[in-house]
Amino acid sequence: MTSGSAHGGDGTTTVSVHGLGYVGLPTAALFANNGCTVYGIDTQPDKLETLRTEGADFRESELNDYVDRVLGTDALRLRERPVQSDYHLVCVPTPFDHERGAADLSYVRAAAEGIAPKLRPGDTVIVESTVPPGTTANVVGETLERNGDLLRETFNLAFCPETVLPGSILDELRGNDRIVGGIDGEATAAARDLFADAVDGDIHTAPDAATAEFAKLAQNTHRDANIAIANELAKVARDHGVVPRPAFDLANEHPRVDLLHPGPGVGGHCLPVDPLYLGQHSDHVQLIEHARAVNDGMVEYVQELLGDALGSLAGKRVAVFGLAYKGNVADTRNSPARRFVETLAEPTAKVATDGGESAVDVRVHDPHVTDAAVDLWSESAALAGADALVFMTDHDEFTGLDPEAVVERMDDNVVVDARGLTDESWHEAGLDVRRL
Numbered sequence: 001m002t003s004g005s006a007h008g009g010d011g012t013t014t015v016s017v018h019g020l021g022y023v024g025l026p027t028a029a030l031f032a033n034n035g036c037t038v039y040g041i042d043t044q045p046d047k048l049e050t051l052r053t054e055g056a057d058f059r060e061s062e063l064n065d066y067v068d069r070v071l072g073t074d075a076l077r078l079r080e081r082p083v084q085s086d087y088h089l090v091c092v093p094t095p096f097d098h099e100r101g102a103a104d105l106s107y108v109r110a111a112a113e114g115i116a117p118k119l120r121p122g123d124t125v126i127v128e129s130t131v132p133p134g135t136t137a138n139v140v141g142e143t144l145e146r147n148g149d150l151l152r153e154t155f156n157l158a159f160c161p162e163t164v165l166p167g168s169i170l171d172e173l174r175g176n177d178r179i180v181g182g183i184d185g186e187a188t189a190a191a192r193d194l195f196a197d198a199v200d201g202d203i204h205t206a207p208d209a210a211t212a213e214f215a216k217l218a219q220n221t222h223r224d225a226n227i228a229i230a231n232e233l234a235k236v237a238r239d240h241g242v243v244p245r246p247a248f249d250l251a252n253e254h255p256r257v258d259l260l261h262p263g264p265g266v267g268g269h270c271l272p273v274d275p276l277y278l279g280q281h282s283d284h285v286q287l288i289e290h291a292r293a294v295n296d297g298m299v300e301y302v303q304e305l306l307g308d309a310l311g312s313l314a315g316k317r318v319a320v321f322g323l324a325y326k327g328n329v330a331d332t333r334n335s336p337a338r339r340f341v342e343t344l345a346e347p348t349a350k351v352a353t354d355g356g357e358s359a360v361d362v363r364v365h366d367p368h369v370t371d372a373a374v375d376l377w378s379e380s381a382a383l384a385g386a387d388a389l390v391f392m393t394d395h396d397e398f399t400g401l402d403p404e405a406v407v408e409r410m411d412d413n414v415v416v417d418a419r420g421l422t423d424e425s426w427h428e429a430g431l432d433v434r435r436l
C-alpha cells in the first residue's frame with residue numbers, strides 16, 4: 001500500500017526519524033532541508049536538550065551547519081515519543097551481543113513498538129539500522145502488527161541501508177546511491193519515492209527487504225575481508241624481509257589487483273560487527289570469520305613488533321600517536337588503537353616485570369580525540385623521553401612530523417609505523433623504524 005502524499009517541497013510530507021545518532025540526525029536534516037516536515041525522535045531527553053541548546057556536534061563543520069539550519073525550526077521538531085507521520089525511519093543502534101552470538105535487536109523492537117500505535121493505513125516504515133537478513137520482514141513486521149491495529153497489508157515496510165562514510169557524512173548522505181527493498185513492490189516504491197526526492201545518487205531497488213539487508217552486510221564484509229588480506233600479506237611480507245607497502249604498490253600496478261592498506265586492525269561502528277550478522281542463520285561463514293580474526297589479531301602483532309624492537313617492554317616509555325579508529329575522525333569506537341593502549345598498560349605476562357606489575361609508561365597523543373576515559377598528552381609531552389613512538393592512526397597532523405625533531409625529543413630511537421606514515425627520511429634521521 002503506497003502513501004498518496006506528495007514528497008518534499010512544501011512541508012506536507014511528514015517524516016519521523018527514530019534515533020538521532022550518527023545516522024539519524026543527518027538523515028533528519030536531509031529530509032528537513034528538502035522540504036519535509038520532520039520529527040526527530042530520541043529516547044534520551046538529555047540528547048534532545050543538548051541539541052536544542054548547543055546544536056549538532058559532528059567533527060564536520062558543514063554537517064553541523066546543515067543540521068543547525070533546520071534544528072529548532074518547524075522543519076525539524078524534536079520529540080521524545082513517536083508521533084503520526086507518513087514515513088517512519090528507524091535509525092536506532094543494533095549492537096552485536098557477543099555472548100549470544102547474535103545482533104541485539106532490542107532497540108529496533110522498542111522503536112517498532114512505539115511506532116505501531118501511531119501507524120495509519122498507507123504510512124511507510126523504513127529500517128535504516130544495519131540488521132541481519134530477514135529482520136525487517138519478520139522482527140519489525142511482526143512487532144508492528146502485534147502492537148498496533150493494522151494488518152501488514154495496510155502499511156508499507158521497507159529496508160534502506162545507510163552507507164555514509166564517517167568523516168564525509170554530508171557529501172555521502174546526499175551523494176551516495178541508495179538501495180531500497182520493500183516487503184512488496186508498493187513498499188519498495190514508497191521508500192524509493194522518498195529518497196529519490198532527497199538524494200542526488202541513484203536509487204537501486206532490491207527484489208525484497210532481505211536482499212537489501214544482505215547487500216548492506218555484503219558491502220562491509222567485502223571491505224573487512226579485503227583489509228584482512230592486506231594485513232595477512234603484510235605479516236607474510238615481513239617474514240620474507242620485504243617491506244609491505246612498496247611491495248603492495250608494485251602489486252597494484254596490475255589492472256585487476258587492488259590491495260588495500262595494512263594497518264593495526266579494523267575499528268569503527270560497522271566493519272568489526274556487520275560481518276558477524278551473516279553468521280547468525282548460516283553455517284557457511286568461514287573466510288569471513290577468519291578475516292575478522294586476522295584483523296582483530298593485528299593489535300597483538302603491532303605489540304610484537306614493538307617488543308622485538310625494544311627487547312623488553314618493561315620499564316619503557318611508549319608514545320602512541322592516534323587513538324581514533326581511523327585518520328581525521330574523533331571516533332574511538334572499537335578502535336584498535338584503544339585496545340592497543342589498554343593492553344600495553346595492563347600487567348600482562350608479556351610486558352610484566354618480575355614483580356608482575358605493568359611497567360610500560362604509555363603516553364597517548366591524538367589531536368582529534370577528546371576522550372575522558374584515556375589521558376591524552378600533547379605531541380611534545382608524549383614524545384619527551386620516549387623509548388618508542390607507535391603510529392596507530394593516520395591523522396593528517398602526523399604526516400607533517402619532522403623526524404629530526406622527533407628523535408631529538410626521544411630517549412631511544414624505535415618507531416613502529418602501523419599506518420605507513422614514515423619514509424626514508426625517518427631512517428636517515430637515525431630512527432629504527434618497523435613498518436607495516
Ligand SMILES: NC(=O)c1ccc[n+]([C@@H]2O[C@H](COP(=O)([O-])OP(=O)(O)OC[C@H]3O[C@@H](n4cnc5c(N)ncnc54)[C@H](O)[C@@H]3O)[C@@H](O)[C@H]2O)c1
Binds near residue numbers: 047091107
Ligand atoms: N555510524 C555509522 O557510521 C553507521 C553507518 C551506517 C549504518 N549504521 C547503522 O545505523 C544504526 C544507528 O547507528 P548510529 O551510529 O547512528 O547509532 P548511535 O548510537 O549514534 O545513535 C542511535 C540513537 O538512537 C537512540 N535510540 C535508541 N532507542 C531508541 C528508540 N526506541 N527510539 C528512538 N531513539 C532511540 C539513542 O538514544 C541514540 O541517540 C546502527 O544499526 C548502525 O549499525 C551506522
Ligand SMILES: CC(=O)N[C@@H]1[C@@H](OP(=O)(O)OP(=O)(O)OC[C@H]2O[C@@H](n3ccc(=O)[nH]c3=O)[C@H](O)[C@@H]2O)O[C@H](CO)[C@@H](O)[C@@H]1O
Binds near residue numbers: 163166219223263
Ligand atoms: C563498505 C564501506 O566502505 N563501508 C563504510 C564503513 O565506514 P568505516 O569508517 O568503518 O570504513 P573504513 O574507512 O574502511 O574504516 C574501517 C577501518 O578499517 C581500517 N582500514 C581501512 C582501509 C584500509 O585500507 N585499511 C584499514 O586498515 C580503518 O583504519 C578503520 O579502522 O562502514 C560504514 C558503516 O556501515 C559505511 O557506512 C561506510 O560506507
